Amino acid sequence: MTAHRFDLATIGAGLPVAQAAAEIEAALATGAAVITAPPGTGKTTFVPALAANVVARLTPAGDKPQVTLLSQPRRVAVRAAARRLAALDGSPLGGPVGFTVRGERSVGDDTVVEALTPGVLLRRLLSDPALDGVGAVILDEVHERSVDSDMLLGMLAEVRELRPELIVVAMSATLDSTVTAEHLAAAVVDVPSPLHPLSVEYAPSPSQRLDDRGVSRDFLAHVADLAVAEQAASGSDALVFLPGAWEVDEVVRLARGRAADLGSGTVEILPLHGRLPARDQDRAVSGRLPHDAPRIIVSTALAESSLTVPGLRLVIDAGLSREARRDQARDMTGLVTVSASRASAEQRAGRAAREGAGRAIRAYSETDFARMPAAVTPEILSADLTDAALLLAAWGTPGAAGLRLTTPPPRAAMARALETLRTLELTDANDRVTALGSRVASLPFGVREARALLAGVHDVRDPDRVGETVAAFSGDYRASDADLAGLLRGLRSGRQPGADRWRREAKRLARIAADELRGSRETPGGAASDGASAGRITALARPEWIARRTGEHSRSYLFASGTRAALPDGSPLVASEWIAVREVQRAEGRAADGTGAVIRLAAAMTAEDAAEIGGTLRSRTRVARFDDGRVRVREEDRLGAILLSASPASPRPEDAGPAFAAHLQEAGLAALTWTDAARHLRARLALLHRELGEPWPDVTDRALLDTITDWLGPDLARLSPKASLAALDVTGGLRRLLPWPEAVRLDELAPERLPVPSGSTVAIDYAEALDGDGRPIVAVKLQEVFGLGDTPRLVGGRVPVLFHLLSPARRPLAVTGDLASFWNGPYQDVRREMRGKYPKHPWPEDPWAAEATARTKRAMGR
Incomplete structure (x- = not known):
């Protein structure tokens, strides 16, 4: 079978990137390429066709043609790119x-x-790590720094080690080509573009863009008015950028009303966001016919890259972005609205000048623009990494160990994600993927939803019910009273907004659930009720969010994870002691x-269901x-942080250590007996940590309490239940914190005594070092340091000693850190005052x- 060849002259006609065809082809021949090109140059259309022709030429005659994969970050961009190239x-x-997105192929x-989307490509890699039948992989818009794209770069670099003939390409308009080129060992092609004229104007709103609830309604009204007025003045299509689907729908509503008030009935105002059906998304990004009305397309960031909207000459930018942020204290990750980056603002403005001269109007001030971050923050630094952690474990690199990533994941976030996978029984104690984990990783949606679907159908044995429930709690639907069962009833009746979209997704998920049930040779059970199933299925997605009411008449619930939250006023769920929170x-x-x-x-559940499904969180402790x-x-018998029952028990010898450690955490370090030696050693260590940092230990109160078992643990363990803390050797405990081999320099860097010119050695007082930037103090009789001009310095010359010069009766005469000046x-002045008072002691001129x-x-004269 002969592979299809693309007519590059036809496809590249009018595209600036086609002028670099020879350079791009040479880079592809090396096996890896990084291509940077401004928006509108045609790289998303031309490069895949060129790469496919290169792959066809390199494929031996008679072999099956190989496929070139083009990864786009969003489904609408995938369909648009495929449709454009096919046309x-x-x-x-x-x-x-062709194309493949979730639910459509x-x-x-x-x-x-x-x-295809990055998520689809990741799962294809897991099922076929060698990518047999694939000749080239092109990752477009990698500058967006999504977790999926970052993982793909790392995984594909490993695939190329096994298959050096595989061509890997990374493309972007704003990419730091040097970093990515080093990562892939790739050739770099920078494609210049003759820029169409672009004017950038600022039209700030008199009201704040953000208030306590998010994007302010006054600002949205300003954006809607601006879009309608500017589109009417220009007569061209307009593209409006907003941070999320709710803001898009609100501005569409306001703009339609504004256009009607002005009599601008000829303009078509269309939303564009990820919740819309595919046909509505495709309609918004398709070119309009000459007789069609001009359009205002109100979009989230999905129109920022990849998509060229034909006929567009005007951009209105709200300058906002929605990014993932993690609340560690409450174990919550959510989307927050923040200022977009300057790079994103430039990308958005560039939409207006892709095909000709354009205007970009920023609905904020030039000062706001200057304050924006320069570039987007890599998603891996702030996102919940649970989904990524499972894919990495399935790839054979748990926690990303051994995988070269452009930005390594934060250790704490990855540790939490790995613990979550173990709780969900998707990985074992060694972070290896379980059989359930492998099946979950293969599904093209989130880990928690997939786990609820696959485990839920075995639990409830009703594929339709499981599909409906997972589709409801994963589809971003709203229930003012937080009741998932009520939301399901509204979706089934059609009263709930988005019911058609939910119904399509529920059927797709039900088919997957039915396949899982058939594969296990289980038979479906009877139809389950919402009340009986919703709580169990929801808890299977997130067992650590099983929650118990804190009091009989309270709206507040304690989660197994330890966080607390309240139900909305009037929620019917308040009658349930136990709920599963989504x-x-x-x-x-x-x-x-x-x-x-x-x-x-959330959904109601019984105490028995909570104990059963939260079994991996169950613990019995003393x-x-x-x-x-x-x-x-x-x-105590606990479900995570939730206390189920408690009963008194007789103390054992091994109970003393934890009891005393807990007591110290509450009472503080003052409960210990601090000898002079202990205080002195602690102060010396404080100075070394302040000046040198790690590995010298932090010995502040908070640090010592947080590490109490590290330095006092062995001593606490030896105490009997009837012992006293007064018996502890605090000095010996502190010495356990000394870092080795650096500890051998303790007396050199922070000596206990200082030699002075009289031949004596004087104790150094380090106590002030415990209070911020205090200096070591040497209190010495003035006569003992005659002739000493250079102030001694400690910690390798970093810290000068502060001298307290004393009288013969050891009363203070002067404090100085500069003996020469003294x-x-x-x-x-001191001599004139003191020589009459202490005539037996020398006061030389x-x-x-x-x-x-x-x-x-007299003693000196003997």
Whole structure:
């Protein structure tokens, strides 16, 4: 079978990137390429066709044609890219050019270019790590720094080690080509573009863009007015950028009303966001016919890259972006609205000048623009990494160990994600993927949803019910009373907005659930009720968010994870002691009932169901406390942080250590007996940590309490339940914190005593080092340092000593950190005052030439 060849002259006609065809082809021949080109140059259309022709030429005669994969970050961009290339090729979609997105696939036996999303490509890699039958992979818009794209770069670099003939290409308009080129060992092609004229104007709103609830309604009204007025003045199509689907729908509503008020009935105002059906998304990005009305397309960031909207000459930019942020204290990750980056603002403005001269109007001030971050923050630094962690484990690199990523994941976030996978029983104790984990990783949606679907169908044995429930809690639907069961009833009846979209997704998920049930040879059970199934299925997605009411008449619930949140006023769920929570939102005031968060979606469940499904979180522990001079113990049965029951128990010898450690955490370090030696050692260590940092230990109160078992653990373990903390050797405990081999320099860097010219050694007081930037103090009789001009310095010369110069009776005479200045000035005043008071001691006129001594004049004369 002969592979299809693209007519590059036809496809590249009018595209600036086609002028670099020879350079791009040479880079492809090296096996890896990084291509940077401004928006509108045609790289998304031309490069896949060129790469497919290169692959066809390199494929041996008689071999099956190989496919070129084009990864686009969004489904609408995938479909648009495939549709555009197929149209230029003059072939039907699904022929030589096809696409695959979640829930939709259009490819054929003769497909040689397949567009797909990063998520689909990741799962294809897991099922076929060698990518057999694939000749090239093109990752477009990698500058967006999504977790999926970052992982793909790392995984494909490994695939190329096994298959050096595989061509890998990374493309972007704003990419830091040097970093990515080094990562892939790739050739770089920078494609210049003759820029069409672009004017950028600022039209800030008189009201704030953001308020306590997010994007302010006054600002949205300003954007809507601006879009309608500017489009009417220009007569061209307009593209409006907003951070999220809710803001898009609100501005569409406002703009339609504004256009009607002005009599602008000829303009068509269309939304564009990920919740819309595919046909509505495709309609918004398709070119309009000459007789069609001009359009205002109101979009989220999905129109920022990849998509060229034909006829567009005007952009209105709100300058906002929605990014993932993690609330570690409440174990919540959510989307927050923030200022977009300057790079994103430039990308958005460039949409207006892709095909000709254009205008970009920023609905904010030039000062706001200057304050924006320069570039987008890599998603891996702030996202919930649970989904990524499972894919990495399935790839054979748990926690990303050994995988070269452009930005390594934060250790704490990855540790939480790995713990979550173990809780969900998707990985074992060694972070290896379980059989359930492998099946979950293969599904093209989130880990928690997939786990709820696959485990839920075995639990409920009703594929339709499971599909409906997972589609409801994963589809971003709203229930004002937070009741998932009520939401399901509204969706089934059609009263709930988005019911048609939910119904399509529910059927797709039900088919997957039915396949899972058939594969296990289980038979479906009877139809389950919402009340019986919704809680169990929701809990299977997130067992750590199983929650128990904190009081009989309370709206507040304690989660197994330890966080707290409140149900909305009037929620029917408040009658349930136990609930399974799906969605939580940070909030303050009465709505949060003092918890700092509001439950937005949950389902009732029984105590028995909670104990069963939360089994991996169940623990029975002995809790020892020091109370009223005695060690007291109770045995606790907990579901995570939720106390199920407790009973007193007799203390054992091994209970003493934890009890005393807990007591110290509450009472503080003052409960210990601090000898002079202990205080002195702690102060010396404080100075070394302040000046040198790690590995010298932090010995502040908070640090020592946080690490109490590291330095006092062995001593605490030896105490009996009837012992006292006074028996502890605090100095010995602190010495356990000394870093080795650096500890051998302790006396050199922070000596206990300082030699002075009289021949004596004087104790150094480091106590001030415990209070911020204090200096070591040497209190010494003035006569013992005659002639000393250079102030001694400690910690390798970093810290000068502060001298407290004393009288013969050891009363303070002067404090100085500069002895030379003291001898040349204030000393004469001290001499005049003191030589009559202490005539037996030397007070020479010239302290530089005098002999330093600790003795009287008579003793010196002997």
